[in-house]
Amino acid sequence: MVVRISTDEIEIFKKCVELNEPFSLQEIKMHVAERCNLRCRMCRDWSNHSGAELSFEEIKDIIDQAKKLGLLVLKIFGGEPTLRKDLPEIVCCCHDKGIATKMTTNGTLINRKLAYDLVKSGLSEIVFSVDSFSSDIHDKLRGVPGSWKKTDDAINFVTEAKKSCRSNLRISANTVVTRCNYESLPLLFRYFASKSIKRPILIPVIVDPDETEKSELLLRRNDILTYNHKILPQLTEIALEESFDIKEEELQMYGTTDEEIESSTKSHYSARILVNAYCFKPWYDLSIRGNGDVSPCNMIKEKRYNPIGNVKNENLEQIWFSDRYREFRMMCKRKFEQCKRCCYSRSAICYSNLMKRLYGDG
Numbered sequence: 001m002v003v004r005i006s007t008d009e010i011e012i013f014k015k016c017v018e019l020n021e022p023f024s025l026q027e028i029k030m031h032v033a034e035r036c037n038l039r040c041r042m043c044r045d046w047s048n049h050s051g052a053e054l055s056f057e058e059i060k061d062i063i064d065q066a067k068k069l070g071l072l073v074l075k076i077f078g079g080e081p082t083l084r085k086d087l088p089e090i091v092c093c094c095h096d097k098g099i100a101t102k103m104t105t106n107g108t109l110i111n112r113k114l115a116y117d118l119v120k121s122g123l124s125e126i127v128f129s130v131d132s133f134s135s136d137i138h139d140k141l142r143g144v145p146g147s148w149k150k151t152d153d154a155i156n157f158v159t160e161a162k163k164s165c166r167s168n169l170r171i172s173a174n175t176v177v178t179r180c181n182y183e184s185l186p187l188l189f190r191y192f193a194s195k196s197i198k199r200p201i202l203i204p205v206i207v208d209p210d211e212t213e214k215s216e217l218l219l220r221r222n223d224i225l226t227y228n229h230k231i232l233p234q235l236t237e238i239a240l241e242e243s244f245d246i247k248e249e250e251l252q253m254y255g256t257t258d259e260e261i262e263s264s265t266k267s268h269y270s271a272r273i274l275v276n277a278y279c280f281k282p283w284y285d286l287s288i289r290g291n292g293d294v295s296p297c298n299m300i301k302e303k304r305y306n307p308i309g310n311v312k313n314e315n316l317e318q319i320w321f322s323d324r325y326r327e328f329r330m331m332c333k334r335k336f337e338q339c340k341r342c343c344y345s346r347s348a349i350c351y352s353n354l355m356k357r358l359y360g361d362g
């Protein structure tokens with residue numbers, strides 16, 4: 001998802017950017033469950049999670065406040081969101097107010113009934129995390145045997161429910177690309193095609209400098225060369241053949257020059273894209289954690305900005321228009337160190353495209 005901005009609104013958006021004032025709060029990423037049933041090797045969330053959870057009433061109130069600030073999309077996130085029992089109610093509450101919902105899930109807890117309830121409640125997009133077509137590779141990465149089979153079943157249940165409800169639900173997939181799975185991506189793309197998943201999102205694994213235990217998941221120089229010369233052409237061909245909704249630059253994750261490849265081996269995927277652009281997310285988006293903490297981006301670890309406020313003590317409007325949020329937007333133009341390894345590397349492409357739209361190529 002990316003900011004909705006019409007040609008008429010471009011000058012307004014530019015003015016907001018210039019003044020570090022918000023455009024409109026179009027998207028919220030809400031961590032509806034701060035716990036997880038899997039133990040993924042690339043993710044620390046399962047060990048860090050507090051278990052704190054906003055109640056349904058609190059979420060409903062936030063949605064009402066956010067609607068007045070322009071909310072278009074609620075991104076339902078975790079931990080693992082399906083650990084909550086009231087997900088269909090959350091989706092329904094948004095649907096009734098004309099707000100789209102997009103949920104990212106490992107899928108392992110979605111049975112036939114939950115699939116039906118979610119679709120019936122008006123879920124707009126579901127993103128399944130699938131790291132390989134091979135159950136062995138996927139289960140090893142996800143840390144729990146049997147995960148792949150459950151996710152595969154969930155995709156089938158959701159597809160069936162979508163058909164029976166004649167819904168427009170979009171079914172997408174996230175794949176975290178690591179040294180363990182990059183060579184088998186073409187087979188995974190074939191698997192997605194067999195499941196009618198048209199939007200595969202490849203995310204190069206993000207490894208922070210202090211996460212030495214994860215560094216073996218990073219592609220090395222030779223892996224990237226193999227990806228660029230052997231895997232990428234196959235992915236491009238399948239994407240074309242299957243009419244996937246994925247752009248060439250999204251598949252071109254690691255860059256091609258020596259410098260870009262070297263950066264990518266350090267998990268600095270966005271560095272090259274953000275050279276001539278910056279992140280516009282804080283002009284239209286924020287994240288809310290289970291304890292109510294609000295941050296413009298939870299990838300940025302600075303205490304001053306994470307959190308910037310808490311919905312339990314202040315209303316959303318106060319936080320959204322606060323001086324500290326304004327300061328964060330200003331800092332974003334200079335880029336945070338973390339932005340180089342932004343997990344929204346796909347969004348980084350969007351930001352660079354948005355930059356071109358706003359300010360032209362020069």
Ligand SMILES: C[S@@+](CC[C@H](N)C(=O)[O-])C[C@H]1O[C@@H](n2cnc3c(N)ncnc32)[C@H](O)[C@@H]1O
Pocket residue numbers: 036040042043044045077078079080081104105106127128129174175176203204205206207343
């Ligand atoms: C944190 S999970 C939360 C939602 C849900 N539990 C799931 O796995 O889909 C959101 C997405 O981040 C991805 N992810 C986790 N760790 C990552 C990492 N180190 N680098 C890139 N993506 C990662 C997951 O695979 C998933 O697609």
Ligand code: SF4
Pocket residue numbers: 036037038039040043044045046078079080106142
């Ligand atoms: S399922 Fe999602 S939240 Fe849970 S450990 Fe894996 S990536 Fe992290």
Ligand code: SF4
Pocket residue numbers: 279280281297298299300332336338339340342343344
């Ligand atoms: S890490 Fe930086 S580029 Fe990525 S979403 Fe956060 S602020 Fe934007």
